[in-house]
Amino acid sequence: MKFLRQFMIILLLSFLGEVLKMFIPLPIPASVYGLVLMLVCLMTGVLKTSQVKDAAFFLIEIMPVMFIPAAAGLIDSWKVLQPLLLPILVITVVITVFVMVVTGKVAQMIAQKRGIKNE
Known part of the structure; x- marks a missing residue:
């Protein structure tokens, strides 16, 4: 209950x-x-x-x-998505790298403010 x-x-x-x-x-x-x-x-x-x-x-x-139904829907839409695959992959990789860099820089800034030394 x-x-x-x-x-x-x-x-x-x-x-x-x-x-x-x-x-x-x-x-x-x-x-x-x-x-x-x-x-x-x-x-x-x-x-x-x-x-x-x-x-x-x-x-x-x-x-x-x-996520299984969403993945199945993507498989059904393969013909529509196929021409967009390269731009989507490029955007995904660029944004992922950007997010990783920004996250690392912010973590370093916070660590420096708190006085944590990088070993």
Whole structure:
């Protein structure tokens, strides 16, 4: 019963994200609204982590399974995606390297501010 209650809380916040999406005309996915609502509830203490922890862990554990339908959809769309494959790969590699460099620089900056020496 506890697991069901936790799952229903997560679904309620997701539903509220869908409602917000209908009323706020921004190009932001409804799931992001739901995640922001979850963050606000957790940060303000309206919701305790223990109230959603078990269901959240379960959802994270099964996340790879949730990508199977999306991957199957990509296989179905191969003819449309094939001409775009090279630009997508180039963009993915460039952005990945960029994110790695920026993350490394930010980590170095934080380490220097805290006085942590690099060994």
